[in-house]
Amino acid sequence: MEFIDEDLLRYSEDHTSQESELLHKINRQTHLSVMKPRMLSGHLQGRLLSLYSKMIQPKQILEIGTYTGYSALCMAEGLQPGGTLHTVDINEELEERVRGYFDESGYGEQMKLYIGNALEIVPTIEAAFDLVFIDADKINYTRYYEMVIDKVRPGGYIIADNVLWSGKVLEKYRKKLDEDTRAVMDFNRHVHEDERVENILLPVRDGLMIARKK
Ligand SMILES: C[S@@+](CC[C@H](N)C(=O)[O-])C[C@H]1O[C@@H](n2cnc3c(N)ncnc32)[C@H](O)[C@@H]1O
Numbered sequence: 001m002e003f004i005d006e007d008l009l010r011y012s013e014d015h016t017s018q019e020s021e022l023l024h025k026i027n028r029q030t031h032l033s034v035m036k037p038r039m040l041s042g043h044l045q046g047r048l049l050s051l052y053s054k055m056i057q058p059k060q061i062l063e064i065g066t067y068t069g070y071s072a073l074c075m076a077e078g079l080q081p082g083g084t085l086h087t088v089d090i091n092e093e094l095e096e097r098v099r100g101y102f103d104e105s106g107y108g109e110q111m112k113l114y115i116g117n118a119l120e121i122v123p124t125i126e127a128a129f130d131l132v133f134i135d136a137d138k139i140n141y142t143r144y145y146e147m148v149i150d151k152v153r154p155g156g157y158i159i160a161d162n163v164l165w166s167g168k169v170l171e172k173y174r175k176k177l178d179e180d181t182r183a184v185m186d187f188n189r190h191v192h193e194d195e196r197v198e199n200i201l202l203p204v205r206d207g208l209m210i211a212r213k214k
Pocket of ligand 1: 039040041042064065066067068069070071072088089090091116117118119135136137
């Protein structure tokens, strides 16, 4: 389900800074040769992540769910010199492609790609994060949030993607209450009721939950 009129979306993209040539290439190649290309953040959300990252000026970023590296490279644009972006994905088939894109980007030295289950890898990463982007399996969203919240510095941010879950969080757009939808709804309630953060659910694309640790 598209939340915004297609023409308005195109108009918004036409009045948004262009993605870099490399990001454009990743976007195109993902659509041509990788399964489920809709998972990629895309032009508009990518520019938003880049802008947020430039505003936050993070030294340490964590991403859960690399896919083809598009969102990681958008957020890397705001990294401080000497900063690091840690990104985790369980799909080893993407590794070579992603490493290639990272090397080509000019941020290669600052990108740390981990291949494996985020539930096992994230607890092993020793860092105080300024920005965390949760964008992997929905069923574990609350677990990921709880796993990282103590590793986020006060004033740091957690952003989670797909929190409107194609509208299925609303009964009128839902055929049945499947476990992913239930997990997204539980996550949204969990963050909203969490006294440790202030939050906004931003209806951009498939919904971004943005939480700032107090
Ligand atoms: C929506 S895609 C990420 C899209 C990417 N962040 C972007 O915007 O371009 C979700 C990714 O999460 C990964 N994933 C799913 N379960 C995971 C897990 N338990 N640990 C790590 N990665 C996982 C999938 O392999 C997939 O590549």
